Amino acid sequence: MTLDPALVKAFAPTGTLRASINLGNPILANRDPVSGQPFGVSIDLAQAFAGHLGTPLELVVFDTAGQSVEAVSDEHADFGFFAVDPKRGEKIAFTAPYVLIEGFYLVRDDSPIRTNAQVDDARNRVAVGKGSAYDLFLTRELKATEIVRAPSSPTVVQTFLEQNLEVAAGVKQQLEADAAKAGGLRLLDERFMVIRQAMGVPKSRGEQAAALLRAFVEAMKRSGWVADALARHGIQGASVASLE
Structure with a gap:
């Protein structure tokens, strides 16, 4: 044509x-x-x-x-x-x-957080990639949780660990790969959004x-x-x- x-x-x-x-x-x-x-x-x-x-x-x-x-x-x-x-x-x-890509939360193995609903709590801080779809979505959706913006999506878990944050949010596959390298981390059981x-x-x-x-x-x-x-x-x- x-x-x-x-x-x-x-x-x-x-x-x-x-x-x-x-x-x-x-x-x-x-x-x-x-x-x-x-x-x-x-x-x-x-x-x-x-x-x-x-x-x-x-x-x-x-x-x-x-x-x-x-x-x-x-x-x-x-x-x-x-x-x-x-x-x-x-x-x-x-x-x-x-x-369509799934977004998930990641926490430490010993975290008391078991469900997505427990993330939005003033005691929690969530790492996201600055300017990512997760950043935009969670900025609108989370009312109590503090959002900590990592320089990029691939550095979310690094930021989460270095700053001893409670939650990391991002692409499921990226989080799974980073969790496997770091150890002692787990994803929550359900996605919080679909990209x-x-x-x-x-x-x-x-x-x-x-x-x-x-x-x-x-x-x-x-x-x-x-x-x-x-x-x-x-x-x-x-x-x-x-x-x-």
Whole structure:
């Protein structure tokens, strides 16, 4: 299908499509320890979308979700991969989600906290990644608990341990991996939220651009491409979102 050149230019005004990549979510993006190059489902999707538009691709890589969101909001990148959140939606037009990711709480083995409901207590402090979807969600939802913001999502458990906090919150798989390394930690039995991971474009690029990105995501889900990408990268605990 030949796309309207004006629509392609709306997405890539510099001639190169700039994708904002967040390495703070290890389910979707990581950096190869040998080559240093980013890889993962987000990168594969970015490459596929650039191919759809017929443009060169540039990866603009960040360590945190907050930085990645800011790059797209400020149009230093042309699109990105984010958890859907109303605050972020002020400047970014989101697609429907393509992947669902679970958020969990982590505590020490000897913690008296056994349920999610017990977390929201003035005696507790919760570590979250600064600017992450968990930060935004828990800032709205927790009424009594103090939120302590780690520099990034991958440093949440480190912050939790170093500051002797009561709870850590984040991506289930990241917490499980960190708990296995540290020992003496456990996840609570149920998730506290589901992250609706979507693609997004600055609202200033126009409704036609947003509609094109939404249609692309639906096509990738419908064709089985997203499921194949999760399997190809060995991702466990994330599921393909339903079609809109």
